[in-house]
Structures are given as C-alpha cells and as structure tokens.
Amino acid sequence: MQPTDVTPVWFMRQAGRYLPEYRTLRQKHSLLELCHKPELAAQITLQPVERLGVDAAILFADILLPFEPLGLGLSFSAGEGPQITRPIREAGQVLDLPPVDPATDLAYVIEAARAAARALPPHVPLIGFAGAPFTLASYAIEGGATRTFALTKRFMYTEPRAWHELMQRFAELVGGYLAAQARAGARALQLFDSWVGCLSPADYATYVFPHSQRALELAGASGVPVIHFGTDTATLLVDFARAGGDVIGVDWRVPLDVAWERVGSSPARAIQGNLDPVALLAPRPELERQVREVLAHAGGRPGHIFNLGHGVLPETPVEALQAVVEWVHGG
Amino acid sequence: MQPTDVTPVWFMRQAGRYLPEYRTLRQKHSLLELCHKPELAAQITLQPVERLGVDAAILFADILLPFEPLGLGLSFSAGEGPQITRPIREAGQVLDLPPVDPATDLAYVIEAARAAARALPPHVPLIGFAGAPFTLASYAIEGGATRTFALTKRFMYTEPRAWHELMQRFAELVGGYLAAQARAGARALQLFDSWVGCLSPADYATYVFPHSQRALELAGASGVPVIHFGTDTATLLVDFARAGGDVIGVDWRVPLDVAWERVGSSPARAIQGNLDPVALLAPRPELERQVREVLAHAGGRPGHIFNLGHGVLPETPVEALQAVVEWVHGG
Numbered sequence: 001m002q003p004t005d006v007t008p009v010w011f012m013r014q015a016g017r018y019l020p021e022y023r024t025l026r027q028k029h030s031l032l033e034l035c036h037k038p039e040l041a042a043q044i045t046l047q048p049v050e051r052l053g054v055d056a057a058i059l060f061a062d063i064l065l066p067f068e069p070l071g072l073g074l075s076f077s078a079g080e081g082p083q084i085t086r087p088i089r090e091a092g093q094v095l096d097l098p099p100v101d102p103a104t105d106l107a108y109v110i111e112a113a114r115a116a117a118r119a120l121p122p123h124v125p126l127i128g129f130a131g132a133p134f135t136l137a138s139y140a141i142e143g144g145a146t147r148t149f150a151l152t153k154r155f156m157y158t159e160p161r162a163w164h165e166l167m168q169r170f171a172e173l174v175g176g177y178l179a180a181q182a183r184a185g186a187r188a189l190q191l192f193d194s195w196v197g198c199l200s201p202a203d204y205a206t207y208v209f210p211h212s213q214r215a216l217e218l219a220g221a222s223g224v225p226v227i228h229f230g231t232d233t234a235t236l237l238v239d240f241a242r243a244g245g246d247v248i249g250v251d252w253r254v255p256l257d258v259a260w261e262r263v264g265s266s267p268a269r270a271i272q273g274n275l276d277p278v279a280l281l282a283p284r285p286e287l288e289r290q291v292r293e294v295l296a297h298a299g300g301r302p303g304h305i306f307n308l309g310h311g312v313l314p315e316t317p318v319e320a321l322q323a324v325v326e327w328v329h330g331g
Numbered sequence: 332m333q334p335t336d337v338t339p340v341w342f343m344r345q346a347g348r349y350l351p352e353y354r355t356l357r358q359k360h361s362l363l364e365l366c367h368k369p370e371l372a373a374q375i376t377l378q379p380v381e382r383l384g385v386d387a388a389i390l391f392a393d394i395l396l397p398f399e400p401l402g403l404g405l406s407f408s409a410g411e412g413p414q415i416t417r418p419i420r421e422a423g424q425v426l427d428l429p430p431v432d433p434a435t436d437l438a439y440v441i442e443a444a445r446a447a448a449r450a451l452p453p454h455v456p457l458i459g460f461a462g463a464p465f466t467l468a469s470y471a472i473e474g475g476a477t478r479t480f481a482l483t484k485r486f487m488y489t490e491p492r493a494w495h496e497l498m499q500r501f502a503e504l505v506g507g508y509l510a511a512q513a514r515a516g517a518r519a520l521q522l523f524d525s526w527v528g529c530l531s532p533a534d535y536a537t538y539v540f541p542h543s544q545r546a547l548e549l550a551g552a553s554g555v556p557v558i559h560f561g562t563d564t565a566t567l568l569v570d571f572a573r574a575g576g577d578v579i580g581v582d583w584r585v586p587l588d589v590a591w592e593r594v595g596s597s598p599a600r601a602i603q604g605n606l607d608p609v610a611l612l613a614p615r616p617e618l619e620r621q622v623r624e625v626l627a628h629a630g631g632r633p634g635h636i637f638n639l640g641h642g643v644l645p646e647t648p649v650e651a652l653q654a655v656v657e658w659v660h661g662g
Contacts, residue, residue, distance in 0.1 A: 145478070150609050150644055157613035197563075200583040200607055202624065232528075234565040235584045252531040253566045276531055278481050282488035293533065313481055 007295065007304050008055035009328040010127070011321060012229075013311030014048040015060040018318065021047050031076045035061055036108050042115035049124055051318060053325050056125050056188065059116060059181065061109050063131030063192055064139055066173055069105035070097050072140055080144075087143035089151070091162035097169060102177035109177075110184045117185025125188055127227070128181030130219075132193035133170035133211040140166070149198045156207050167211035175218025182222035189219050190227040191245070194310070197232020204236045209243050216244030227272055231310055237262040241269065251309030252276040256297040270303035277308045280320040287320060291327045338626065338635050339386040340659040341458070342652060343560075344642030345379040346391040349649065352378050362407045366392055367439050373446035380455055382649060384656050387456050387519065390447060390512065392440050394462030394523055395470055397504055400436035401428050403471055411475075418474030420482070422493035428500060433508035440508075441515045448516025456519055458558070459512030461550075463524035464501035464542040471497070480529045487538050498542035506549025513553035520550050521558040522576070525641070528563020535567045540574050547575030558603055562641055568593040572600065582640030583607040587628040601634035608639045611651040618651060622658045 016022055022044055025034060034040050044060040064082050067074045073085025088094060103110060117126045131139075138152040146152070156163045178189045196208060212228070219226045228245025230236070234254045241248050241263040249272040250259045256271055263269050279290045298304035306328045312321070347353055353375055356365060365371050375391040395413050398405045404416025419425060434441060448457045462470075469483040477483070487494045509520045527539060543559070550557045559576025561567070565585045572579050572594040580603040581590045587602055594600050610621045629635035637659045643652070 147476070147478075148609065148644060150612060150646070153607065153609040154612040157610065157617045197584070201586060203607075232563060232584070235586070235589070253528070253563070255532060255566070258566070276484065276534075278479065278484040279488065281481060281485040286488045313479060315481070 006329050007298070007306050009306035009325055010054040010056040010058065011048070011052075011308055011312050012058070014052065014054060014058060014321070015044045016312060017314035018312055018316040018321075019047055019051065020318075021051075031062070032074070035065060035112075038108050038111035038115050041109075041112035042119060045112070045116040045126070046119055048321075049120065052321050053329075054124075056127050057116060057120055058127045058129060058190070059109070059113050059186065061112065061129070063129070063135065063194075065106060065109060066100060066102070066130075066136070066177065067140065069100045070140075082139060082144060084139060084143040087151075088140045088155075088166065091159040094162045094166045094169070097166075100173055102173065103180045106177060106180075110180050113181045113184040113186055117187075126186045127188045127190055128178055128184075128186030129190040129192060130174040130177050130181075130215075132191045132196065132228075132230075133167045133174065133215055134196045134199075134208045135192060135194050136170045136174070137163075137166055138195050138198075149195065153199075153203070156203070160207075163207060164211075167208070168214070171211040171214040172218070175215040178215075178219035178226075179222040182219075182224045186224065188225050188227060189222070190229055190249070191215060191219065193228070193230040193233075193240075196230045196236065196240070197234075199236070201235050201239065205239055209239055212240075212243040220244065220246075227305075229272065238264075246270060247272050247303075247305060249307065250274050253309070256294065256304065257299060268303070270305060271298070272305040272307045274307070274309040275324070277310055277313050277316070280308075280313070280316045280324070284320075284323065287323065288327060291324055295328065337660050338629070338637050340637035340656055341385040341387040341389065342379070342383075342639055342643050343389070345383065345385060345389060345652070346375045347643060348645035349643055349647040349652075350378055350382065351649075352382075362393070363405070366396060366443075369439050369442035369446050372440075372443035373450060376443070376447040376457070377450055379652075380451065383652050384660075385455075387458050388447060388451055389458045389521070390440070390444050390460060390517065392443065392460070394460070394466065394525075396437060396440060397431060397433070397461075397467070397508065398471065400431045401471075413470060413475060415470060415474040418482075419471045419486075419497065422490040425493045425497045425500070428497075431504055433504065434511045437508060437511075441511050444512045444515040444517055448518075457517045458519045458521055459509060459515075459517030460521040460523060461505035461508050461512075461546075463522045463527065463561075464498045464505065464546055465527045465530075465539045466523060466525050467501045467505070468494075468497055469526050469529075480526065484530075484534070487534070491538075494538060495542075498539070499545070502542040502545040503549070506546045509546075509550035509557075510553040513550075513555045517555065519556050519558060520553070521560055521580070522546060522550065524559070524561040524564075524571075527561045527567065527571075528565075530567070532566050532570065536570055540570055543571075543574040551575065551577075558636075560603065569595075577601060578603050578634075578636060580638065581605050584640070587625065587635065588630060599634070601636060602629070603636040603638045605638070605640045606655070608641055608644050608647070611639075611644070611647045611655070615651075615654065618654065619658060622655055626659065
C-alpha cells in the first residue's frame with residue numbers, strides 16, 4: 001500500500017460464484033469443503049487475479065469459519081446463506097464457549113493463506129480477512145440473516161455484560177486470526193464489519209467501538225496495513241475510523257470526498273470503495289459513467305483503493321469486472 | 332401539526348400484530364381481508380389510540396394495496412412478507428399497466444379513512460399514508476423482499492425510460508391516493524419511502540427525486556401537512572427534504588440534531604423520529620434512557636414529532652409503548 005501511479009483495484013468477493021472456474025469446483029465440493037482444503041482455497045484465491053488483472057488477491061474463506069471451533073455449528077443452505085445450528089441466545093452460553101487458537105483451530109485457513117501467498121506473482125499482495133466482532137456477534141445471535149437485528153440488539157441491551165464478554169472474545173479471536181494470516185504471508189488484512197450500519201451512533205460507541213479497536217490493534221501489530229470496512233456507516237464514520245484501520249472502506253451511500261472529510265487526514269488514511277455492486281449489471285456506458293464518478297469523487301489523490309461498496313453479486317458478468325479494472329488502470 | 336406544549340407521539344405500524352386485539356381479528360381474517368373491509372380497518376386504526384394514548388391514529392392499510400388494481404397480484408405469506416405474483420421485469424410491462432383511479436379502485440381504503448376519521452376523538456387526527464414511488468417500484472420489480480435491490484437497480488440502469496414512466500405512474504397514483512385520503516378526513520399524510528436508503532445520493536437525484544417531489548406536491552395540494560419518511564437516508568437528506576414534506580421522518584442512524592442541520596430550517600420543517608424499534612425490547616431503564624436521548628437530541632424545540640425510526644416489531648410488549656408515550660408526554 002505504497003503510493004502508486006495508477007489507482008489500485010480489487011473487488012470484495014472477487015473469488016466466488018460469478019466465476020465459471022469457481023462454479024466448476026463448487027459442483028464437486030460444498031462451500032465448507034472448499035474452505036477446508038487449503039490447496040483448493042488457494043487455487044480459488046488466485047482465479048480472479050488471472051481473470052481480471054486485479055492488484056490484490058483476497059483469501060478465499062468465509063467470515064463465519066471461526067464458528068466451527070467455537071462449537072456454534074455452521075452450515076450453508078443453497079441460496080439462503082449461513083445457518084448457525086446453536087445460536088447464542090442466553091448470557092450463560094457466552095462463558096461456555098471453548099477457547100479457540102486460530103493458528104491451530106483454523107490451521108487450514110492459515111495454510112491456504114501460505115499456499116496462496118507463495119503462488120501469487122510478487123507484485124500481487126494477498127489480503128487476509130476476518131469478520132469484525134459486531135458482525136460475528138450478529139450472526140452468532142441471530143443464527144442467520146436478519147433484516148431487523150432484533151435478537152442481536154435485544155441481547156446487547158438486556159445482557160450488556162455477556163455482550164461485552166462475547167465481543168471481547170471475538171476481538172481477541174479475530175485479532176489473533178488476522179495476525180496469523182499476516183505471518184503466513186498476507187501483506188494486508190481486512191476487517192469486515194458488514195452489518196454494523198444497523199446501529200445508531202450512540203450504540204456503536206457504547207457496544208462496538210472498544211472491541212473493533214482491540215481487534216484492529218491486534219491485527220495492526222502484525223505490521224501490515226489493515227483495512228476497516230463497513231456498509232451503511234455514513235453516520236458512524238468518525239468513530240469507525242477512530243477505532244482504527246490504515247484504510248477505511250465505505251459503501252456507495254457516502255461519496256468518497258464526503259467520506260474522506262469525515263474520516264479526517266490525521267493520521268493519514270486511505271479510502272477504499274465504493275461502486276455499487278449492482279452497477280456491474282448495468283449496460284456498459286452506465287457502468288463506465290459510475291466508475292468515472294467514483295474516481296472523480298476520489299479526486300485522483302493517492303490513497304484511493306478502488307473497490308465495490310460490498311461484495312460482487314453472483315450474477316455479475318466477468319466482462320463487467322474486467323472492464324472496470326481497465327478503466328481504473330487508466331484505460 | 333400546530334406547536335404544542337408537549338411533544339406529540341405516534342408510532343409507525345402502531346395498528347398491528349403486537350396488539351392482542353389485532354391478533355384476535357387476524358385469527359378470523361387474512362391481512363388483505365382486514366384491509367378490504369372498511370369497518371374492520373377503521374376499528375383496527377382506533378385500537379392503538381385507546382391502548383396507548385398516542386396523539387395521532389394512522390390508517391390501517393398496506394402500502395402495496397395499489398398493486399391489486401394495477402394487476403400485479405398481491406399476497407402475504409405467513410412471516411415472509413408480501414409476494415407479487417406478476418412482478419415487472421420487462422420495460423413493455425410498464426405501458427401495459429391499467430389506469431387506476433384511487434377514489435374508485437381503492438374506494439375501500441378511502442371508506443376506511445372516512446369511518447376512522449369519524450370515529451376518532453376530535454383531538455386525535457387521522458394520518459393517511461401511501462408508499463413512495465421508489466419503494467413501490469422496488470416491490471413491483473423484485474416481487475418481494477430483497478437485500479440487494481439488484482433487480483430494481485438493474486431495471487433503473489438498463490431501462491431508464493421505462494423506469495421514469497413507472498415512477499411517474501406511481502407518483503400520480505399515490506399523490507391522488509393521498510389527496511383522496513385527506514378529502515375523506517385524514518388531517519395529515521405520510522409518504523413512506525422505506526427502502527430508498529439503498530441508493531447512492533447520485534442515483535437518488537437522477538432516478539427518484541423528481542417523482543417523490545411530484546407525489547409530495549399532489550399530496551400537499553390537499554392542504555394538510557405531509558410527512559416524508561425514509562430509512563437509511565443520512566447521505567440523501569438534503570435532496571430528500573428538497574423533494575418535499577412539511578415533516579421529515581428519519582431513522583435512528585442519524586441523530587435528530589444532525590438531521591435538523593441537514594434538512595435546514597427554511598422552509599421551516601418539523602422532524603419525526605427516531606427511536607430504534609428494537610429499543611422497545613430492552614429492559615425498561617435502557618428504553619427510558621434511549622427515549623430521553625431522542626428527546627435531548629431534539630432539544631425540546633417545537634416541531635419534533637416523536638416516533639420510531641421504523642415500524643413497531645410484532646414482538647413488542649404493549650407496556651413498552653405505553654411507557655414511551657408517558658415519558659414523551661412528560662411523565
């Protein structure tokens with residue numbers, strides 16, 4: 001993450017279902033099987049580098065993998081997303097969670113990171129990642145996708161001690177997990193707080209901030225740059241950035257110049273984002289217009305990493321992503 | 332909506348499933364049946380006034396009722412929300428939509444408004460409502476709930492003419508529908524743009540603004556105050572308010588003082604909001620703390636209407652809503 005002549009670009013969920021070579025592998029293996037086999041996960045990690053010419057590879061894994069050693073029970077149903085068999089609904093369950101050592105309990109992820117880092121061309125860094133404490137807690141408590149986050153917030157309001165206990169557990173776990181990925185060769189790390197935008201600024205400050213800060217501190221201690229990403233964070237941005245991260249990732253709801261203003265420039269921050277993933281389904285001229293608008297909002301200043309505002313959708317045409325890479329690289 | 336000594340309060344979806352007397356009626360009738368029978372809809376409209384002592388009644392209806400005369404096919408499955416049998420997926424379908432006259436094609440809603448307005452005590456105004464063009468278009472195109480709004484945005488980007496055609500249709504329809512509710516006795520009107528927060532500010536300006544403006548203009552011509560509500564509108568607020576509305580409704584993501592600053596005071600605007608509905612599931616002291624925080628952010632200035640940031644959740648205890656009304660009224 002040094003200043004570069006052209007704006008670097010990669011895409012969240014660039015290793016995934018929109019790629020035919022990924023779908024071929026998926027026909028033979030479940031999502032969890034692909035995650036569990038380091039050689040396959042490393043292979044998938046490399047697929048978009050070859051296809052798209054992106055400037056970074058993000059490790060193929062899932063943010064919920066730590067739920068397996070935590071004994072929460074993790075599965076993925078077709079089209080429905082993750083399902084947690086034993087969600088956390090009582091304060092008592094938090095203290096019963098077993099200790100997890102990422103280096104051993106998630107050794108297959110670390111091994112995949114090592115294999116991918118080794119196989120990548122030297123000019124393409126590997127990005128490791130983990131879910132942020134809030135986003136992990138929301139899945140652990142809801143047991144799956146939610147629109148209202150009612151169970152999560154109720155737990156937070158009703159059992160604040162157990163909530164902070166759980167968030168501390170997740171902060172230590174993902175902080176150590178990210179550091180282990182860096183030791184295995186990841187040259188940047190991203191903390192995904194995908195669902196944090198469901199919170200009011202006051203709730204973010206009280207219930208989330210210290211734990212994100214701790215996770216980011218542990219990750220940052222590894223010496224590689226850390227990207228702190230969330231969606232729907234327009235009203236949280238000042239605290240969100242204060243929690244840490246060398247790079248702040250935002251979605252399409254907040255124009256990059258506005259984001260930069262909120263995030264501040266001291267300490268110097270890079271900004272990552274923020275094309276709406278649905279723009280990739282638009283006709284080419286509209287897509288190009290939107291890509292150029294993102295670049296214009298970034299004002300050509302160093303420290304902009306071009307990305308989407310959230311993950312690539314499965315129905316995205318490969319050619320649309322290829323075109324974006326070309327435009328961002330100055331084509 | 333004159334200045335008052337105490338902050339007025341009502342709750343979005345205050346007529347609904349959290350009320351035992353509503354659930355009793357629901358056991359005998361489907362949701363659509365309750366909407367179709369003016370005497371039942373009026374009765375449900377009054378239930379929360381008696382139970383909670385709120386300062387306004389909102390008509391019991393559903394924003395998607397106009398889909399029936401439009402021939403889109405509307406049903407509600409248990410727990411899954413609305414389902415549209417014939418969603419709009421092709422540009423050609425837009426021109427084929429039949430003309431709809433709210434006064435006749437939705438006469439049962441107008442009749443419910445008339446009956447409710449007549450039955451309410453004089454100090455409790457009836458609020459009529461309709462879905463905003465964008466939120467209606469998103470349901471019409473997606474065919475049900477969505478997380479990504481991919482079909483909606485793709486249609487918008489790919490078929491801009493048909494999109495604007497559809498939005499114009501919805502703007503005229505809901506504008507006339509709101510005006511008809513005012514003629515039937517509604518003393519305020521709310522336009523619900525519940526899902527508009529999925530858009531970037533640029534897309535809002537291009538694809539939504541003129542149509543919301545038109546709907547609000549038609550509603551405002553009826554002479555009663557109009558509330559313009561959306562969730563997740565932090566980065567849209569300036570344009571959102573410019574589109575119209577005497578009152579701007581915001582969710583818990585944006586503190587009321589920040590909202591007021593963005594919305595501006597010329598023309599004078601009232602603000603409605605913005606307690607997180609999940610706070611109603613919190614223990615009483617935490618709920619009270621959050622209610623007082625909302626009031627503090629409003630700074631006691633005239634023109635604050637206390638409400639939630641979105642609808643009451645079905646699992647909400649009646650007593651929690653009763654307590655909120657008391658606190659807001661100065662208890």
